[in-house]
Amino acid sequence: MPSTYSAKQASRSVRMVATTLAIVLAALAAKAGLRAAGIDDGGWVALGFMLVGFAAVLALALPFWNGLDDFQRQGHAVSVYWGNLAGLAVTACIIAAVGLARSEFMLGVATLAVLQFGFSLLLYANWRLKGRGFGFRTGE
């Protein structure tokens, strides 16, 4: 068991990366196995692995985030906010340049963008409420 703060945080990071890689590899192996057996699952196996993967990474991300100091949280929050916005802007340029306006790719991007924006608004509302003494995980 890691004893120092830095060792604990490093261990949490390694566990998140290792879990993600393990789930991706397991999903690829399952897909290859199904293909070899000639079974068409219609994408359900991949969906199952994605759900399990996100649940596992979220469960590991919570203690990691709670262990971060405010400087690190600020760094992560700023990077995710501007990184996501820049990523969406570049994707929009690619869609416009390549002419993918009515494609499944566009539908996927739009779904992701709308959900990310929606959840961001929810969490921002929670943050505003916390400042008034309400909301999820209010203070200590």
Add this chain to the structure above:
Amino acid sequence: MKNALRDYRKARGLSQLELADAVEVTRQSIIAMEAEKYDPSLPMAYRLAAFFDVPVEQLFFNSWKAS
């Protein structure tokens, strides 16, 4: 924010990582505070002051206060 964090840390003979582990923050935070590129939150400032057993204003200087 001007501060004496580096002086106090060196006086104790601690590395940045040792201080970071002692007050449960990351080394990057100690580096940024020592470089005066990051102003710590009030809890972090109090925690550091408690660790060095000095008043907060002795560690992080109050530039708004007339000296």
